[in-house]
Amino acid sequence: MPEHSTFLTILLGHIKDTLQHNAHVLGQTVVGGQQPTWQSWEPLVAASLMLVVVLLLASAVGSRIKQDDAVIPDERLSLRTFMEVFLEYFYNVAKGVMDAERAKKYFPVVGGAALFVFFSNVLALIPGMPVATSSLDVTLGCALVVFVLFNLYGIKEQGMGYIKHLAGPAWYLAPLIFPVEVISLCVRPITLSVRLMLNMAVDHLILSIFLGLVAVLLPLPIMLLGCLVILVQTLVFTLLTCIYIDLATAHEAH
Numbered sequence: 001m002p003e004h005s006t007f008l009t010i011l012l013g014h015i016k017d018t019l020q021h022n023a024h025v026l027g028q029t030v031v032g033g034q035q036p037t038w039q040s041w042e043p044l045v046a047a048s049l050m051l052v053v054v055l056l057l058a059s060a061v062g063s064r065i066k067q068d069d070a071v072i073p074d075e076r077l078s079l080r081t082f083m084e085v086f087l088e089y090f091y092n093v094a095k096g097v098m099d100a101e102r103a104k105k106y107f108p109v110v111g112g113a114a115l116f117v118f119f120s121n122v123l124a125l126i127p128g129m130p131v132a133t134s135s136l137d138v139t140l141g142c143a144l145v146v147f148v149l150f151n152l153y154g155i156k157e158q159g160m161g162y163i164k165h166l167a168g169p170a171w172y173l174a175p176l177i178f179p180v181e182v183i184s185l186c187v188r189p190i191t192l193s194v195r196l197m198l199n200m201a202v203d204h205l206i207l208s209i210f211l212g213l214v215a216v217l218l219p220l221p222i223m224l225l226g227c228l229v230i231l232v233q234t235l236v237f238t239l240l241t242c243i244y245i246d247l248a249t250a251h252e253a254h
Contacts, residue, residue: 008042008049008130043135050120050132057083058115090114090238097242098249106245109149113142114238117196121230124203125223133233134201136193143189146241151185154248162248188244196237203229 012019019038026036061083074081094103094110103110120138123129132138154162166185168177203226 006042006130007128008046009039012038012042012045040137042130043132043138046130046135047120047132047138047141049130050116050123054112054115054119057119086114086118087111093235093239094242097239098246102246102249103242106153106249109146109245110238110241113146113241114234116142117237118230118234121200121233124200124230125226131200133196136197139193139197140189142196142237143193146192146244147185147189150241150244150248153245157249188240192237192240196233199229199233 016038019041023036023038023040057079061080064080090111091103091107094107097103098106117133120131120133124131124134151162158165166178166181167174168181
């Protein structure tokens with residue numbers, strides 16, 4: 001996708017010589033074989049800042065819930081109310097895909113992914129703000145975390161039965177089915193990351209273009225469409241995470 005400057009680009013520009021040196025030390029990219037530049041650090045810094053923001057929000061809401069009157073709902077919309085409604089919705093999504101026991105067990109991963117993706121996507125509505133999820137580096141990193149975790153969960157729950165399940169129902173079908181299943185597993189993080197990255201990159205780019213043409217009123221429909229994209233992409237990423245965990249941890253009886 002075409003690169004465009006953000007506020008973070010300006011800030012990192014003050015130390016671009018150091019960043020350029022570190023980028024050169026890392027060598028060429030795995031995909032494309034290109035030499036990274038100092039601007040290649042921007043998505044990683046944006047993702048790190050968003051991670052800090054999510055942790056601070058979680059800490060603030062957690063301290064509020066620990067108070068004695070936490071059982072009483074707030075009279076108006078607050079950060080605590082928003083987080084409760086947001087996480088309850090995605091918990092119900094996880095419970096709808098898995099059973100209630102597994103949804104509760106694996107919800108830290110599901111809820112954490114939903115929070116990170118949502119708040120990262122929201123920045124796409126603010127021109128000039130860095131959108132971490134518009135970079136394949138960040139979305140692929142998130143998808144690989146999900147990939148590693150659901151496979152670990154599957155092995156933990158089913159042991160060698162998880163590997164055996166990939167070989168199919170009969171031993172004579174294993175040479176055919178096992179490679180297909182392995183390829184299917186490896187494709188999951190790619191589709192998960194590329195879908196999110198392309199949607200958010202295009203959404204942010206279109207909004208920036210319209211704001212560059214006309215700064216008043218005209219970009220509003222694009223911003224409304226962007227709100228829909230943000231919600232849908234957060235839901236899709238979280239829903240697929242739930243599905244992958246469910247498929248990995250479901251026993252034969254299910």
